[in-house]
Amino acid sequence: MKSQPNQMTNSHILVQDFDFFEPVTIEEAVQLVDKFGDRARVLAGGTDLFVMMKVERISPDVIISLHKISGLDLIQINKNGDVSIGALTTILALRDHPVIKRHYEALSKACHTFSALQVETMGTVGGNICNGSPAADSVPALLVLGAVAEIQGPQGSRGLPLEEFFLGPGLTALKRGEILVSITLPKPSEKMVSDYVKVARIAADLAKASLGITLVRSGNTIVDCRVAAGSVAPTPRRLYQVEEVLVGQTYSQVLVNEAGRLAGEEISPISDARSTSWYRRQVIDVMLRDLLERAWHSAGDAVVSEPDGYVSLPVQDLPSAVESKNYEQGKKHAITLNVNGNSYPVQVYPNELLMNVLREHLSLTGTKYGCGIGECGACTVLIDGVPKFSCLTLAIDAVGKEVTSIEGLQGLNGELDPIQQAFIDHAAFQCGYCTPGIIMALKGLIKDNPHPNEEEVRDALKGNRCRCTGYVSITRAVLAVTGENSQ
Numbered sequence: 001m002k003s004q005p006n007q008m009t010n011s012h013i014l015v016q017d018f019d020f021f022e023p024v025t026i027e028e029a030v031q032l033v034d035k036f037g038d039r040a041r042v043l044a045g046g047t048d049l050f051v052m053m054k055v056e057r058i059s060p061d062v063i064i065s066l067h068k069i070s071g072l073d074l075i076q077i078n079k080n081g082d083v084s085i086g087a088l089t090t091i092l093a094l095r096d097h098p099v100i101k102r103h104y105e106a107l108s109k110a111c112h113t114f115s116a117l118q119v120e121t122m123g124t125v126g127g128n129i130c131n132g133s134p135a136a137d138s139v140p141a142l143l144v145l146g147a148v149a150e151i152q153g154p155q156g157s158r159g160l161p162l163e164e165f166f167l168g169p170g171l172t173a174l175k176r177g178e179i180l181v182s183i184t185l186p187k188p189s190e191k192m193v194s195d196y197v198k199v200a201r202i203a204a205d206l207a208k209a210s211l212g213i214t215l216v217r218s219g220n221t222i223v224d225c226r227v228a229a230g231s232v233a234p235t236p237r238r239l240y241q242v243e244e245v246l247v248g249q250t251y252s253q254v255l256v257n258e259a260g261r262l263a264g265e266e267i268s269p270i271s272d273a274r275s276t277s278w279y280r281r282q283v284i285d286v287m288l289r290d291l292l293e294r295a296w297h298s299a300g301d302a303v304v305s306e307p308d309g310y311v312s313l314p315v316q317d318l319p320s321a322v323e324s325k326n327y328e329q330g331k332k333h334a335i336t337l338n339v340n341g342n343s344y345p346v347q348v349y350p351n352e353l354l355m356n357v358l359r360e361h362l363s364l365t366g367t368k369y370g371c372g373i374g375e376c377g378a379c380t381v382l383i384d385g386v387p388k389f390s391c392l393t394l395a396i397d398a399v400g401k402e403v404t405s406i407e408g409l410q411g412l413n414g415e416l417d418p419i420q421q422a423f424i425d426h427a428a429f430q431c432g433y434c435t436p437g438i439i440m441a442l443k444g445l446i447k448d449n450p451h452p453n454e455e456e457v458r459d460a461l462k463g464n465r466c467r468c469t470g471y472v473s474i475t476r477a478v479l480a481v482t483g484e485n486s487q
Contacts, residue, residue, distance in 0.1 A: 011054045011372025012391070013356065017329040020350040020396060021064045024324045026072075026152055026181060029064060034154050034177025036062045042179060043067070043397075044088060044127035047119050050392045051373045061329075063350075067397065068324070072126075072181065075099065081187030084150075087126025087180050091138070092117075094125055104185060106141040106194035106212045113137050113196075115204040116463020117441055119374065121386045122393075126180050129162070132170040133206075135231035139166075140212035141196045143228035143238055146186045153178035166235035189224070192216050193299045197291050198230075199283055201274060203462040204375070207231040208275040211287045217299035222246050227288065232267040232280050241266045242288070251296055260289040327396055335399050339364070340408030348395045355379045355390035358405055366406035366436045370465075377464030380437035381405050387444030406436035409443070419443065422477035430468035438464045442478055451482050 009015075023029040033040060040062035041049055052058045066072060072088035075097050083099060094100055095111035114120045114137055128138045129149070139162070147162040154177040162183070165173050174180065198210040210230035216223040225246045227239040242263050249255055269280035327333050332347040339362060346361050358364045358381070370378030372391050379391040382404040409417035419439050422428065429435040438461060445452055445460040452460070457478050461471060 009055055012353075012369050014050065014053055014351040014353060015056075016053055016059045017349075017351055018060055019062045019329045020327040020394070021062065022068045022325040023064065023066075024068050024070075026069060026179065028324060029066060029069060029179055030153055030177055032062075032064045033179060036064075037176055040064055042130070044130070045090070045123040046127075046392050046394075046397075047123045047374055047389070048127060048131045048133075054373055065397065066126075066179075078184075083185040083187075085125055085183045085185065087182055088124050089126075090121060091123045091125065091128070092120040094138075095120065103188050104141075104145055104194060106196040106214065107138065107145060107185075109196040110138050110141040110198070110210070110212065112459075113198040113200075113207075113210075115206070116374070116377065117445070117460045118377065118380060118387050118389050118463050121444070122388050125183060129165070129183070130172060130174065130180055132166060132168075132172045132235075134169055134233060134235055135206045135210070136236060137198065137207065137210060137230070139236040140210050140228040140230040141194070142183065142185075142212075143236060144212040144214045144226040145194060146226075148184045148186075149180055150182040150184055151178050152181050157181075159184070163238055166237075168234050189216060191218075191299065192224070193295055195291055195295045195298065197287055199287065203459075206274060209269075209280050209284050209287060211284065211291055213288075213291050213295050215292075215295040215299050217251075217296060220250050222249055222251055222296075227263070229263070229267055229284060231274075232269040232284055234268070237267075239263055239266050246292075256289050256292050259292060260285040263288040333396065335396055337362075337395065337398055337403060338401065339403045340405060346395070350394070350396060352395045353391060354381070354393040354395045354398050354403070357395040358390060358403075364405045364407050368433055368436060370434075370437070374463075375465070376434070376437075377441060377461075378434050378437040380440040380464070382440055382444055385444065385447050387441045404440070404443075406440060409439070417443075418481045419446075419478065422481045423474070426473050426477040426480060428469060428473045428477040429466075434464060434466045434468075438466065438474060446478075446482060452478070454479060 021032050041060040043063050043065040066088055072086040074086045076084045078084055091111045091114050095108050101108045125138055128136050142162055149160045149162050149165050151158050192214055194214040196212045198207045200207050207230055209232050212228045214226045225243055227242045229239055230236045242259050245262055246259055264281040264285040267284055269277045271277045327350040329350055332349055334347055337344045344362055355367055358367050367381055367390055368378040370376035374389045374392050379389055380387050381390045384401050419442055441460055441464055454475055457475050
C-alpha cells in the first residue's frame with residue numbers, strides 16, 4: 001500500500017472560510033454567540049484563535065469580533081474599592097497599569113512573563129482566560145487575588161469565582177451564548193502582598209510550571225495565604241492543602257519546607273513536550289519555597305493599602321462604531337486600509353491576513369513571511385503605533401487603524417530611520433530577513449519608552465528570532481540611538 005504524502009499546514013494563510021461579524025454592543029454579541037453556538041468562535045486578541053485555526057485544530061464557520069464594543073478595554077476602580085478589568089484589556093496594558101503594579105503585583109508580574117511583546121500588545125486577559133489552557137500565565141495570579149468572572153448571556157449577567165470557571169483542558173463554565181465581559185478583583189486586604197513566578201524552557205514559551213501567592217503577615221504569623229499553580233494539573237488550581245498548612249502558623253524554615261513538599265504532592269502533572277511529570281513535582285516544591293520566603297519578607301515591609309485613593313485610568317480608546325458589520329465568507333469586500341500615511345482601497349475576503357494584503361496587494365514586501373503562528377516576529381508591523389503580528393491579524397480587522405510597515409520608516413528624501421542607520425553602523429544584521437520585524441518591534445518599544453535600558457530592549461525582543469547575528473549587536477544599536485550605554 002502506497003504511503004500518503006505528508007500534508008503540511010500552510011501557516012502563511014487561513015485556509016478556512018468564515019463569516020465575520022463586528023457587533024457594537026454586548027447584547028448583540030450575545031445574540032450572535034447564542035445563535036451560532038459551537039459553529040462560532042469569539043475573537044478577542046487572536047493570538048490563540050488564529051494559531052489554532054492555522055494548525056487546523058479548529059475550523060469555525062463564524063468569527064464574532066468584540067473589538068468594536070466600547071468599554072471592554074477599561075480598568076476601572078469601583079466605589080467599594082474593587083477593580084474591574086474589561087475582557088479586552090491587553091496583557092501589556094494590564095502589566096503596566098499603576099494600580100495593578102502597586103496593589104496586585106502578582107498579576108503585573110504574570111503579564112510580564114508572556115511569550116512576546118507582540119503577544120502582550122495583542123493578547124487580552126479575557127482571551128487568556130477563555131482559552132481554558134492549564135498553562136494560562138495570568139490565571140494563577142488571578143486565582144490567588146480572588147478574581148470573579150463577570151459573564152453575560154441570554155439569561156442576563158452572573159458572577160462566577162474564577163476557580164469554578166475551568167472544567168478541563170480547553171473547557172470552561174461558559175454556557176451557550178455567554179461571553180466573559182470582565183474580571184473583578186476584590187479590594188486588597190490590609191498589608192496583603194502578592195507575587196508570581198514562572199519556569200519555562202525559554203522566555204518566549206509556555207510554562208513548565210507557574211505559581212502565584214498572596215500573603216498577609218502579622219509579626220511572625222502567617223495570617224492569610226493563598227497559593228495557585230498553573231501547568232501542573234488539567235486546570236489552573238488553588239492548592240488548598242498547602243494553604244491550610246500555612247494559615248495561622250508561625251513562619252519557620254521547617255514550615256516552608258513542609259509546604260513545598262506538600263505542593264509537589266497536591267498537584268497532578270503530566271509529561272509532555274515541555275517537561276516531565278517528575279520534574280514538575282520537583283520544581284513546584286522549590287518554586288513554592290522560594291516564593292513563600294520572598295512574600296514573607298516583602299510582607300514585613302508592607303503598608304496598609306489605600307484603595308479609596310485609586311485613580312481609574314482608561315488603557316485604550318476604542319473608536320465608537322456607528323453600526324455593526326457582517327463580512328460574508330467566500331465573497332470579496334471593499335475596504336480601505338491606511339498604510340504608511342496613505343489610503344489604499346482593496347478587495348479582500350474575510351479570511352485574508354494583513355501580512356498577505358501588505359505583500360501581495362500593496363507590494364510592501366519588507367514585512368516578511370516567517371513561522372505564521374506568532375513565534376518568530378518577522379511579520380511585525382505597527383498598528384496604531386503598537387507592534388503586532390500581521391500574520392495573526394485579519395486585514396478587515398485593520399480597517400480604521402493606522403498601519404506602519406518597515407517601508408513607512410523611510411523619510412521624505414529617502415533617509416533611513418535612526419534605528420535603521422544604527423543597525424548598519426553597528427552590524428546588527430546579516431542576512432536581514434528578520435531585521436524588519438525586529439526594527440518594528442523596537443520602534444514600538446521606543447515610542448512608549450524613549451530611553452530603555454539593556455534589559456528592557458532584550459525583553460522587547462524575546463518574541464523576535466534572529467538566527468544569524470544574535471542580540472548583542474542589535475542591543476548595542478538600539479542603545480546607541482536612545483542614548484543609553486550597554487553594561
